[in-house]
Amino acid sequence: xxxxxxxxxxxxxxxxxxxxIVIAAAQDHEVLECAVQARKQGIASFILVGDxxxxxxxxxxxxxxxxxxxxxxxxxxxxxxxKSMSMVASGEADIPMKGLLxxxxxxxxxxxxxxxxxxxxxxxxxxxxxxxxxxxxxIMVTDSAINVSPDYDxxxxxxxxxxxxxxxxxxxxxxxxxxGAVETVNPAMQETIEASMICKAAERxxxxxxxxxxxxxxxxxxxxxxxxxKGISGPVAGQADILLMPNLLAGNVLDKALRYxxxxxxxxxxxxxxxPLVVTSRSDSAANKIHAIALSVL
Amino acid sequence: xxxxxxxxxxxxxxxxxxxxIVIAAAQDHEVLECAVQARKQGIASFILVGDxxxxxxxxxxxxxxxxxxxxxxxxxxxxxxxKSMSMVASGEADIPMKGLLxxxxxxxxxxxxxxxxxxxxxxxxxxxxxxxxxxxxxIMVTDSAINVSPDYDxxxxxxxxxxxxxxxxxxxxxxxxxxGAVETVNPAMQETIEASMICKAAERxxxxxxxxxxxxxxxxxxxxxxxxxKGISGPVAGQADILLMPNLLAGNVLDKALRYxxxxxxxxxxxxxxxPLVVTSRSDSAANKIHAIALSVL
Numbered sequence: 001x002x003x004x005x006x007x008x009x010x011x012x013x014x015x016x017x018x019x020x021i022v023i024a025a026a027q028d029h030e031v032l033e034c035a036v037q038a039r040k041q042g043i044a045s046f047i048l049v050g051d052x053x054x055x056x057x058x059x060x061x062x063x064x065x066x067x068x069x070x071x072x073x074x075x076x077x078x079x080x081x082x083k084s085m086s087m088v089a090s091g092e093a094d095i096p097m098k099g100l101l102x103x104x105x106x107x108x109x110x111x112x113x114x115x116x117x118x119x120x121x122x123x124x125x126x127x128x129x130x131x132x133x134x135x136x137x138x139i140m141v142t143d144s145a146i147n148v149s150p151d152y153d154x155x156x157x158x159x160x161x162x163x164x165x166x167x168x169x170x171x172x173x174x175x176x177x178x179x180g181a182v183e184t185v186n187p188a189m190q191e192t193i194e195a196s197m198i199c200k201a202a203e204r205x206x207x208x209x210x211x212x213x214x215x216x217x218x219x220x221x222x223x224x225x226x227x228x229x230k231g232i233s234g235p236v237a238g239q240a241d242i243l244l245m246p247n248l249l250a251g252n253v254l255d256k257a258l259r260y261x262x263x264x265x266x267x268x269x270x271x272x273x274x275x276p277l278v279v280t281s282r283s284d285s286a287a288n289k290i291h292a293i294a295l296s297v298l
Numbered sequence: 299x300x301x302x303x304x305x306x307x308x309x310x311x312x313x314x315x316x317x318x319i320v321i322a323a324a325q326d327h328e329v330l331e332c333a334v335q336a337r338k339q340g341i342a343s344f345i346l347v348g349d350x351x352x353x354x355x356x357x358x359x360x361x362x363x364x365x366x367x368x369x370x371x372x373x374x375x376x377x378x379x380x381k382s383m384s385m386v387a388s389g390e391a392d393i394p395m396k397g398l399l400x401x402x403x404x405x406x407x408x409x410x411x412x413x414x415x416x417x418x419x420x421x422x423x424x425x426x427x428x429x430x431x432x433x434x435x436x437i438m439v440t441d442s443a444i445n446v447s448p449d450y451d452x453x454x455x456x457x458x459x460x461x462x463x464x465x466x467x468x469x470x471x472x473x474x475x476x477x478g479a480v481e482t483v484n485p486a487m488q489e490t491i492e493a494s495m496i497c498k499a500a501e502r503x504x505x506x507x508x509x510x511x512x513x514x515x516x517x518x519x520x521x522x523x524x525x526x527x528k529g530i531s532g533p534v535a536g537q538a539d540i541l542l543m544p545n546l547l548a549g550n551v552l553d554k555a556l557r558y559x560x561x562x563x564x565x566x567x568x569x570x571x572x573x574p575l576v577v578t579s580r581s582d583s584a585a586n587k588i589h590a591i592a593l594s595v596l
Contacts (some may be wrong), residue, residue: 134561148479148487181446181550189446191547218554219581226558226581246547249489252479253548256516257555260524263432264559283517283524 001170004131005291013042019297022047022093024084025077027054028100034289036062051075077101081109089115095296097278117273123157124272128255131265140242144255148248161271162242163209177221177240178214191246267291299468302429303589311340317595320345320391322382323375325352326398332587349373375399379407387413393594395576415571421455422570426553429563438540442553446546459569460540461507475519475538476512489544565589
């Protein structure tokens, strides 16, 4: 199991064959800065789709030789997104990454049936991976960015999206905590109803590859002491690997608390498509953007 | 403005006249340990209502002379709660604190009209006060424990409950961020509707004594850099003192993230009654319980 992003970066850098990331609308200063760093460090190779003139100017600003980069001129953001997805579909690239275009435009191209990047009935979800130095391990939070109010079915898919990433992180049988404000079942709190259903479904073999418990309040989920005080036993309480959040609001608050109050190192991962997607936010730090790329490559 | 709990404790300890905290059902090992510490440090004096024999045994276990404590024998938890509130009502004590009894039992006694501790139409709410060492200041989160789904009216009351505590903390005109998952108005996200209403109400003078902005995502609310990246100006963005959370779930998650991921020093404060209430959780650390007492005394 990886204990931190440093270990993940080492593994990724050590690989002979580099994954090819195609950036849609790459004419963005911060995204290109990140690509330059990631290429230098041997994390991935890049194909830049977008406004060639602007891309070359920005690259030169970083002291890069633009001729050493594969650039495809497509100034229109919609066409750049489509070109990027078609390159992934045809095997010319491995991973699409969002550049200077609206997230909705990028995602529309991802979902475009022509490229077949998302299977029918799939749910695409965002997983925040964070270092958890107090316990010398990593922890995952989902969904922090895409699904506003996932229902029971969507939540099962969020779990199924997160488990393979946990396995990649070296956790053979990840422990999933279904988070609520309380650890008791309360029919007035929808998240505790869904948590009960998800646990029973796991018991019946309807959700595989992980151990699930919930509802758990955040403290019961991640602190063995807090779980013990509340008298909650079982393999998940106090040591959850994956925190399934009840809704986007709670997920987003936790994601940002990790970064801004906890000052922890994080990286976002978008799962649910046939390939990982890299969508970084302008407010992400440079390091966290590199982490997002490393996770997608892993 | 106080920068941390150490400064608050110094001020409270320096006061000549100590506030009298009455503990309802005081026969609890952890609560009494906290009372012993708080008394030794000169933070408050205590009246212990509960099972006298058990209380004396626990006190002896801490090496205390039970005769030096004011103990009122009332083994029944309901009657102990009522006795505690009646002592506050009559002026024999200043602040009620929950001991070894159900929170619901404690709160029922608080709301008992006979004692007049809660004005009609008041909303009682929990405010988490946390150190924010990255910015060398303190920050407040509400509501993290009591109101499950506050509506617009209740949220205005939550703000009105929090502002006087902020003033006590030395923030003359506190900055209130109404938190959402996004900083844009979206009719599909109820919290962004309420945030708009609250801001307009503040502009119209319906909410006083503070500056308000929202919806703000957590990062825009507390990080000047994140606010700048998103192009959000104004006096609140990036420097909020009070984070008004959209619901209990998000508030509870943030409260626990501060303590378990951020490992920050926190204290809970229950506002909305005519006196502060002290309700600590068994999973609170000893230090955080002392902080809660210090805030109530402040």
